[in-house]
Amino acid sequence: MSLVVLAPLRLEALALRRGLCDPGSSVVRTGMGPARAKAAAERLATDRYRGPFAVAGVCGGVDPALRPGDVVVASALRTADGGEHELAGAEVLANAVRKLGLTCVTGTILSVERLERTARRAASGHAGIVGVDMESAWLAAAAGDGPLTVLRVVADAGGRSVYSPRTLLDGALALRALRRAAPALEEWARASGPRTILLAGPRSFCAGVERAIEVVERALGRRGAPIYVRKKEGTQARLIEDHTGLDPAWLSGKRTIGLTAGASAPERLVRQVIDELAGLGPVAVEDRTVAEESIQFNLPREVT
Structure with a gap:
C-alpha cells in the first residue's frame, strides 16, 4: 500500500517531500485550520487515495520536557469539546522515529479551532495534553477505517509565544526534524496491512x-x-x-x-x-x- 501524507502548510509539505524516499509515497497539502482540514478530509475520503494515511507537520509543545525539534506521535486526538479519537500503533511509529536519532514521545494531541499565543494557553483546561495543532483531529476522517498515524514536530515550546522572533528559528529547526522523520512514516506504512x-x-x-x-x-x-x-x-x-x-x-x-x-x-x-x-x-x-x-x-x- 502507498503512503499518503497530509500536510497542512506549504513548508511542511515541502519538508516531507524532500524527506520521503519511496516513489510511491505522496504528500497532499490540505491547508491550515479546521475548516480546510474538514474540507480536505471529505474530499480525500471519496478520492483516489486509499492510504495508509499519515498526518504530519509542526505543533506547539505543551509538555515542559519538550524542546523544539522533538517529535510527538499521537496516541489519541482530542478536540476542544472533549471528543477523543484513540490511535493504536503509535509506539510502532515512535520506535521508527527513535531509530533515526530523533527524540520522540507519544501522547494526546489537542486540535484547536483558533491560534492561541502559546500552546499551554491553548491546552488550558485539558489534562494529559502533549502537543497542540489546528488540523489533525479533523484530517483523521480521511482515513476512514484504515490505518492512520499522526506525527508532529514541536516548533514552539516552553510556553514561548508563537509571535516571538525566536519561534521563527525554532520553526526552521522543526522543519528540518520533520524532513528527517519522514522515512519513519514510510517504515510505518510498510508495516501496515491486514x-x-x-x-x-x-x-x-x-x-x-x-x-x-x-x-x-x-x-x-x-x-x-x-x-x-x-x-x-x-x-x-x-x-x-x-x-x-x-x-x-x-x-x-x-x-x-x-x-x-x-x-x-x-x-x-x-x-x-x-x-x-x-x-x-x-x-x-x-x-x-x-x-x-x-x-x-x-x-x-x-x-x-
Whole structure:
C-alpha cells in the first residue's frame, strides 16, 4: 500500500517531500485550520487515495520536557469539546522515529479551532495534553477505517509565544526534524496491512523463552516463519516486554504472527500487543492449543 501524507502548510509539505524516499509515497497539502482540514478530509475520503494515511507537520509543545525539534506521535486526538479519537500503533511509529536519532514521545494531541499565543494557553483546561495543532483531529476522517498515524514536530515550546522572533528559528529547526522523520512514516506504512495473529497456548505450558518459541512454532504449522517472541537462528523471533517494544521493521510484509506469553504475564499485556497491531490494519485472532496441560505442582508441606 502507498503512503499518503497530509500536510497542512506549504513548508511542511515541502519538508516531507524532500524527506520521503519511496516513489510511491505522496504528500497532499490540505491547508491550515479546521475548516480546510474538514474540507480536505471529505474530499480525500471519496478520492483516489486509499492510504495508509499519515498526518504530519509542526505543533506547539505543551509538555515542559519538550524542546523544539522533538517529535510527538499521537496516541489519541482530542478536540476542544472533549471528543477523543484513540490511535493504536503509535509506539510502532515512535520506535521508527527513535531509530533515526530523533527524540520522540507519544501522547494526546489537542486540535484547536483558533491560534492561541502559546500552546499551554491553548491546552488550558485539558489534562494529559502533549502537543497542540489546528488540523489533525479533523484530517483523521480521511482515513476512514484504515490505518492512520499522526506525527508532529514541536516548533514552539516552553510556553514561548508563537509571535516571538525566536519561534521563527525554532520553526526552521522543526522543519528540518520533520524532513528527517519522514522515512519513519514510510517504515510505518510498510508495516501496515491486514494480518492474522495466532495466539498459541496453553500459556502455562510456556515455561521460559525456549519453551514459548517451541509452542508458537507448533501453532504455526506450515504457515511459514513469522515474528514470535525472540530472535533465534533460522527463524524470526523477538522477545518484547510489552507493546512499546514493537519495531515496524519486524512487521513489514508479515501477515501471520505467532504470539504467546508466560503464565505469569498479565492478560492485559497480550491484549495491548494485539491492540497495537490492530492500529496497523485489520487483525484476525486465532487461538491455537498445541498441547494438553499435564504438569502439576504440589504445594509445600508448610502450606498444606
